Amino acid sequence: MFLINCPYCGERDQQEFKAGGEAHIERPKQPTELSDDEWAEYLFMRKNIKGVQFERWNHAHGCRKWFNMVRDTSNDEIKAIYKMGEKPPSQ
């Protein structure tokens, strides 16, 4: 059970949060211009890394804000947390 430092509320138990998959996948601005393959890349393709992964999380049972997390999936160490729109920390 993680202890997650919500950038708006501070440290809270994992059960207040919802994981939202891989971070930094921007919705294409002009989807109609994309080929089926390009759209499929956006729609379906996600990384599943053993190691450092960038993720979206939502403080669903708290402030309801989305934010980003850098997590090492091999040992669940949370390396960084930053707000939506902020640049990811360099590794």
Place this chain on the structure above:
Amino acid sequence: MTKNLRVKTSEYIDETNRISFKFNGKTYHGYKGDTLASALLANDVHLVGRSFKYHRPRGIMTSGSEEPNAIVQINPGTNRTEPNVRATEVEIYEGLEASSQNCWPSVEFDIGGINNFLSPFFPAGFYYKTFMWPASFWEKYEFFIRHSAGLGKSPTSSDPDVYDHRNVHCDVLVVGAGIAGILAAKNAAKNNFKTLLVDEKNELGGSTIYENNEFNKIDNKKPSEWLKKEIEDLKDIENLEIKTRTSVAAYHQYNYLLARENLTDHLETKDKTNKIRQRLLKIRAKKVILATGALERPLIFNNNDRPGIILSSAVKKYSEFYGVACGSKNVFFTNNDSAYESALSLYNKGINVEAIIDIREQSESKIVKKVEEVGIKIYWSYSIVDTAGYKRLNSVSIMKLSNDGTSVTGSKISISCDCLGVAGGWTPAVHLYTQSGSKLVFDEEKNVFLPNQNTSNQISVGSCGGDFKIDEIIKNLNQKLKDNLNIKETDFDNIKVEIDQENSKRNIWLLPSNKPLGKTKPFVDYQNDATAKDIKLALREGFRSIEHVKRYTTTGMGTDQGKLGNMHALGIIADTAGVKMGELGTTTFRPPYTPLTFGTIVGRNVGKFFDIFRRTPMNDWHVENKAKFENVGQWKRAWYYPINGETMHQAVQRESKAARESAGILDASTLGKIDIQGSDASEFLNRIYTNAWSKLAIGKCRYGLMLNEDGMVYDDGVTTRLGENHYIMSTTTGGAANVLGKLEDYLQTEWPELDVYLTSVTDHYATASLCGPNSKNILKKIIPDLDLSDENFPHMSFKEANIGNIKCRIMRISFTGEHSYEINVQASYGKDLWEKCIEAGKEFNITPYGTETMHLLRAEKGFIIVGQDTDGTMTPIDLQMDWIVSKKKYDFIGKRSLYRSDTMKEDRKQLVGLLTDDPEIVLEEGAQIVSKLNQSPVEMLGHVTSSYFSPNLNKSIALAVVRGGKDMMGKKLFIPMEDKNINVTVANPVFYDEKNERLNA
């Protein structure tokens, strides 16, 4: 006649407080402070159970939570009965009853004991190998297997006890109150850390509290005396909370631990009531200090499981702590010095010790010399090759060990005895450490797996960290505490420790016998009856992974999780396969460390608190009017309102006719309601719905369909424009929370530039949906001054009005195809509104209807229910709802996916209507649809999604999804059922009032 084996008085046993209890129906006596195990041993009862597979007689093996054999049923036949309880953990109280498990008719004479003699026919994997053929027989086999197996019986009535959960936050959690845990907790608390110390036992002090070896001294005192003073000092320390009878069950990431605090199990039954029995502590600790100690290992030799064979450390604890001798003719079998302490403990109390059998060549330590001096016979470099005595050990046979330890030589010596103390060395209790996700490393010299690292948040101290001797424990603890807690000095910096050095060790995982392995029974896992032979068989049959061997042989899979035998299993595998222990690794230690009751896990969430539910403001009216309810998400919704003993079918038919013929009323309060405000609200709706919203006039309503980005229908509902920048959206009942979450996601992450604010107002409004040709007349009676003409208040529009002083929002929208109004009021007025409608509707025979009738009425109109007629694979095109997908909008969620090659395929499953050739037959929802009969295999074209008997059409109707169904209008299809084939015809899904004339009726 029972013997009394109570020896010299122990300070932990209150001999003035005599307690009677029953075991297997017979009354025995013990004293306050006894466990069930110590009290039985004092009465010379060793035989307490039968083993799981061979039904071999088994006795008490240990003195703690690692006990594999002495598992009993507590208070059988009562509503507080509990199976699989370790007799070594049960504190006796007046009136306690316990019985043996896994035996019939009794532990003394057990029919299943025949399995022992048939054991050559029960090799590892017996069940997997034997009950495979013929496959169809499995059900018959299963019946017998389930009846012959079983460890104890579950209670059959409700648990009378109360359980509780508590969140605990602390700076330092210390697990285990042995010498290391006590010193750690004391020094943490003294340095201003808020500290919690927990121990599974009822007394603090671990094994040091009865450590009376005369050659070990702390500050010139016996370790037990020194530690008692330390424990005494704990009382005066602030910041320190101590919880005994508290067992840590699980250690999760980020120092989140679950512990069970046992509050009433040791009390007499009359004192248990109205108290919390067990409390689950959910602990989040900044730092965790594991001081969980070590478990003594047995030795693996032929017939090492007989009643009377006990761990040497347990013999010592029973003698020193409980004042009980485990036998009157004692023998010890050891590979280290610790058995000599146990032997001396008995000797000093005047109990006969016949011999010590030591697999080592010699030992020079003081305690060994002392044992030699007092005249106890020591057999150096000998091993036990067999034991005798069916229900109680009566002798052991020993032979000289070869130099390499793989065979025995010379002649056999038999030694008569009734108790054998076994000492095979120590295994650090690293279970919690590994649960936390940390890795172990194998120490070749000590032959143990040890914690690999101490992090800033967690350290392992004492013997669970690999320090077995008091001097090592204290020295290393001191340094670890200073480093980890960042403190300069401890209160035991300068204490003086003298110990008796051990300098000789010999470890043999599987001891040889004069018989071949196939003819012996060296048990590795006592509870599951797995022997060394089984493990070797698994290796011969090709199993290599330790996890596979575990599952095939069931080694370590009992309720004790193989706390005693796991290391030997690993050792035997490593020796046999010729690999190093460190490379082999260990099996995963899973929580809980000791079993938990279901009560502890669920806490207060039982009965009506098991799952939360939501009720509408009109709920009381539904209850008073005998509604049947159904669960929709968390909501309790009125399902139908039977009168005069109607069946559900009869009630629904009546309600459905009434709603179309005159007037019906539905509680629609559960629909999700999201208030949307902001200057970009219209643009936002344009992006999330498939249709266009910019031109919706203020005061108008529009139906919207929401897709996922993959183009599949996600939710639907009517949204109303209340003002220039203000909308109210309705969602499906079950989808409300997810829709809000999804919309928030897009707003926060993709379109933060939009000025839009979302608020859930589902609970703020109560909604009555008034429908039918007389709905207008009823509303007129309630709100006389509102102009209800089609010009002023047309279909798909909205008005604000007052019912008396109550403000309400009225939408003229319809889910039934009838003229209808959805009236929303502040939730607290919901029941009042409902009753007003009922009262006003009396003259029109207003009929309350539930969700079932609502479903029927909308099906007559071919309106979909998201989640019933759709399943996450349906696009709006599949639903034949092309009309709602804007061709003009540049983009909306899911738009691009509607043009993927897959979503554009002609032969996707599409929503159609189905009519049965026989109008009386109502199809089963979920029934499969085919186009050919008498062919196998046959392609499944689709399935029925909604099906009803329509009273308004007087025939059966159904909605279905059918591959390529759009182009099948009028085509005959078949629905094969178990007993018949049903002929159906594909039809338009709008069965009733295709031209929507009734909306304005």
